[in-house]
Amino acid sequence: MTTYAALLRGINVGGRRLPMADLRGLLEGLGYGDVRTYLQSGNAVFTSAGRDEQGIADDLADALAEHCGFRVDVLVRGHAYLRAVADACPFPAAELEGRQLHVTYLSEPLDADRFAHLDQDAYLPEAFRLGDRALYLYTPDGLGRSKLAEALAKPGPYRGAIATSRNWNTVVKLVEMTRG
Template identity: 70%
Template structure:
């Protein structure tokens, strides 16, 4: 059995795409997943599975959500080893920063560095970003809501079909902790 985190993109935001966490847990249990737990209302679920891989589990869950709730939801699934490695690889001093200052965007596939080459990083200092393993780290000292760099990064920069979903650093750390149980 492997422990995974499912990251759902864009649910329970602004009154649209409502997915109650209790119903999500029941849905995932019905798919045969064990130990299903959710974190916050913004689309994180931790579970164990004895079958499939990240891509097939994400596709299965996305299909089940659309069937149950009537709207599509992008899903990324990552195992504990990946979540831990990405957190440990953070190029910014996470322990010294407030969680609102550091964000991680998970990608469903590697990010093409060339798509970000036209961003003049010096123009956005002290804000900074770095690409990682299917991830983008963003340091925004005044928070995401005031970040001009985040606005630039959110513009269509990924290849078609690549899913992106962002989490603050508290959530990144919590997902590592929650998936650590059976590793």
């Protein structure tokens, strides 16, 4: 058995409502075990035997579309990957508040050239760094006030990739919950 986290993009924001009890029920209905959710923003942890991450993500996205009536982007990642992303953080996570540090999980690796149009110095002290299918974002005043986050959210850098962000507190909690 492998423990996974499903990261849903854009749930319970902008009118795209999904009760976490429904998400748990969908995952259980697909045959996954030990299903738990975290917060109301589309984080679920569960166990599975013999399935790959993309297959699970596709099945869950299809089930969500049927249940909700709208398409939901889904990323599924195992504990080893989530732990590696947390361990590779290029910012001093232990010294920061959870609201100051975010990880955008990506469906594929992104080349730094996609971000060449951004003059990072213009956004200091805010900063971002690319990792393994992840983008780390440091926003000392929080995400809501971040000009860099606003620039990164514009169409372009993520084109063709699924991207969903979590604050550092959620990153750490998902590592803990998928420990197995």
